[in-house]
Amino acid sequence: MTSSGTSLDRAALKQIGLLGAGAIAAIAGLMYLLAWAADSTGTGSAVKPAVDPTGRTITLLLREEPPQLNTTLATDQVSSFVLGHVMQGLLRYDIDGRLEAGIAERWTITETGATFYLRADARWSNGSPITAHDFVFAWRTAVDPASASQYAFILFPIRHAEAINSGARAVTELGVRAADDLTLEVDFERPIAHFEKLVAYTTYYPVNEAFYRSTNGRYGADYDTLLYSGPFMLTRWVHGAQLRMEKNPHYWDRESVRLDVIDFPYLTEDPSTQVNLFKDGRIAMTGLSEQSLEEALKQRWHINRFMDGSVFYTEFNHRPDRVTRNRNLRLAIAHALDADELVNKVIKIPGFLTGRSLFPSWLQGVDRTLREEYPVPQRTPDTAQARAYLALALDELGLDQLPPLMLLTGDTPLSARQAEYYQARLKSELNVDIRIDKQTFKQRLAKMTSGDFDLVAAGWGPDFNDPLTFGDLFASWNLNNRGRYANPELDRQVRIAQASLDPAERMAAFGAIQQIIHDDVVIFPEFERGLVYVLHPALKGVVRRAVGADPDLTRAYIEEG
């Protein structure tokens, strides 16, 4: 190397060093400048501990932000979770998931209608009283066709609700009125056994008319365009970034609320981010995915589990142009598959329960659970029998060989594993070919609705705490019956379950529905979903629910010490 080359090298090295230092300084300066600009737009989220006993504050994450918080329009789980904390309806759920008095302190229900007596000390978060008029306004708004509420149907038991929603009657004709400020009277369209269980649902929450009108169509779009009737109220909502709930000082049962602040500075669906935040002590609770479960075990965290109330099953297409309309083919498939093997060897997620019935095991019957009062018939996997049924089916269908069956499924790793299990098992047991049609959620729904499948991986979650939330699913008129199963006897039992006021008669109807679904192989039950999660050791009183806002933090508290 020449001497001039060395001097260039040395000079250059010095220059690069200077350049590097300058670059670092420039980047640091730029960061502070940008942070200052960002702060002025109000997206700041300070680093706080998961649990703060002095401020009675806990920090959590939300999987996503609620699309909006207008109770008459809300349909999704995140909205239901947030609204379940900041709003309250006539009735609420207690720690064990039973109904108890909410804004209404007592109520009577007859065959023709219901009367709710509101408590005099119920207040909105601005201090004004919650009256029967607020319920009348909310329910009218929800069934008004102009609102285009997807959950309007949940109000259809109220007289004229369906006619109003289809535009045949005026909104004022809805069968609900305020006899006085504290008495709400409801007329039914037809006798209904489970109305009290419906009024705990989001769509039935009250809305203050004067406030609603003052928001110019932006009701529920931001934290300050809502009035709160529940234990908490939103005091901050930065879209896409964070939410904050604070104790509502006007809530009638404020003594029972033991947290002052629930902060949500993180919105993320990414399971590894969720578990990293928990590991770093930033959040007090997180759900675990299959992958993060391993990390949780390694960290020796205490792992909690609960059943989220939903059931999953394979639904057959019963339309006349499909081979799966043949009962013997469905029997063949049901005998070839093994739900126990699917849950224990393929899914392998702790907390999952093998599916036995459309009705999950937690549903209450008359005295015990429905499933205890009406045990599910068992069907054991049996290759010989499955083949015999397949031979019968081919005979009835007039086929030599079954065409490949189209299995419509979701785009998650779990649904892929499930679909592959079906494919392998039906090939080995029955020599039946399965084509897997993987679709994103909305596209799968579109194909389910149009009937473009033979088998579809489906599931159902409860709206209210009554077997009917599952029981009417395969009624011929139910639009969620996407396989178009139709059976007059099942329809008759559903009508009994809907209208009868005698609990024993209703449960017998559900027992009969369960038997029909089993005998006719309307579906192949797979599993009841369990969820696993971890909690900060000091956070107590968190209630997990199958029905209503979950997780329920309204009675949560921080254990001192």
Add this chain to the structure above:
Amino acid sequence: MTLWRYALRRLLQGIVTVWFIATATFLAMHAVPGDPLMSDKAVTPEIRANLEAKYGLDQPLHRQYLIYISNLARGDFGISFTQKNREVNDIIREHFPVSATLGILAIVIAGMGGVVWGALTALYRNRLPDTAIMFLVILAISVPGFVIAALGQLAIVGLNRVTGIPLLPVAGWGSVSHMLIPALVLGLGTMAYLTRLMRSSMLEVIATDYIRTARAKGIPATRIFTHHALRNAVLPVITVLGPAIAGITTGGFVVELVFAIPGLGRYFVQAVQQLDYTVIMGTTVFYGAFLVFMVIVVDLLYGIVDPRVRLE
């Protein structure tokens, strides 16, 4: 004068490109089975009709297209289907600055880092620092962004554990400490690419006659480096900044998800999953227009930095 003419012509071409993007997205979006009004609980035909009327989906497709394009020309992207009372314009206005902040920082880190590392490796050609840095460069180019993001986050958790104090936040947004690692992660791939580019360009320049002449004339080595070598070597780096901005914008989607950053990228991805027509259109057209504009700016910049380049 020619510069202005050139800029105007590119701008007009850009508008045609954006119109094409809008039309292609519109058609592709409607060709996908399903629609934004689908939900897991089926609705009665009456409720469905109410919803369609509210969102204008009851109109024939060509009418919807014409309405959409005419609104677009006025800069109105409509109202989100999922966030029922938020305008797409608001979503872009609130969340693009976050993505832009992250992007600017990542570009600056990538650009400066690329120049520094590139010059350094050229200087130490075939010696240990060169080999070591080039190994890391290959690694950074070939490892996908979501892996780097996840590793970056794990590194923060580890760092906080080892030191026992929360030095850096694992996720979230709003302060300087929230920006550092996401911006580094986001800029890393581009920085590696620029390092390679800078290295070869620097080597080429050092070997040229004019550097030898400058040395022979006895110009101080420092001045040769800054005025003759660096300035010429940095030109190709500017050329690729346009595509690099595109890369960093799209890479931002992953980084925003992993670090729970409230940027526009997340809305873009969610909208596609939920078939939220207006948000898909709004974000696609916005990003499309933004990238087209940035490429034009970079081209103009190139003409300014290097007077030899004729803008035709």
